[in-house]
Amino acid sequence: MGRGLLRLAPLALMALAACQPARPDAPAVKDAWVRLSPVAGRPAAVYFTVEGGAQADRLVAVESxxxxxxxxxxxxxxxGMMTMRPIDGADVPAGGTVAFAPGGNHAMLFDVAADVKPGGTLPLTFRFRSGKAVNVDAATRAAGDAAPGGHAGH
Incomplete structure (x- = not known):
């Protein structure tokens, strides 16, 4: 009986490996949302999470x-002071997650179209060094609205 089990072991290992979730080939962008400025004409901010694909990549631009x-x-x-500075991109490890969240990294939106209002969506394209592009529609929120998940103001 022991030999029969040993013969089945490679098949069992292959079956277990097939059960593992496959990593997507390309990066994905999740949970994108925009906090609009309370003052018309002032910059807004966009927050999101990037999930790495099968290969490491680098987020190099966001466009709309x-x-x-x-x-x-x-x-x-x-x-003790909140600071921010422009960066030329963000590394996204293979299979990893990079969060752009209130109080941390984010994308600043300058010269947002006047008709972009809370409660709508804003089309965004996330560009990666590999040449891949991910299109998403980010939910737009007023400056005082709670962040998704209840993290208002931070």
Whole structure:
């Protein structure tokens, strides 16, 4: 009986390997949302999560036909003060997750079209160094609205 089990072991291992979820080939962008400025004409911010694909990649740009300019920013604290600075991209590890969230990294939206209002969506294209592009519609929220998941203001 022991030999019979040994003969089945390779088949069992292959079956188990097939049960593992496959990594998507390309990066994915999830949970994108825009916090609009309370003052018309001022910059807005977009938050999102990037899930890495089968290969490491780098997010290099975010674009929208409804926004004049979009910059990736690194946010954080320095000497008790909130800081932010433009960055040229963000590395996305294979199978990893990179969060762009309130109080941290985000994308700044400059010259948002005047007719973009809370409760709608904003089309965004996320561009990666590999040449891959991911299109999403980000939900638009007013400045005072709670962030998805109840993380208002941070």
């Amino acid at each position: 036909p409804r926004v004049g300019r979009i910059e990736l920013h690194e946010g954080g604290m320095a000497d």
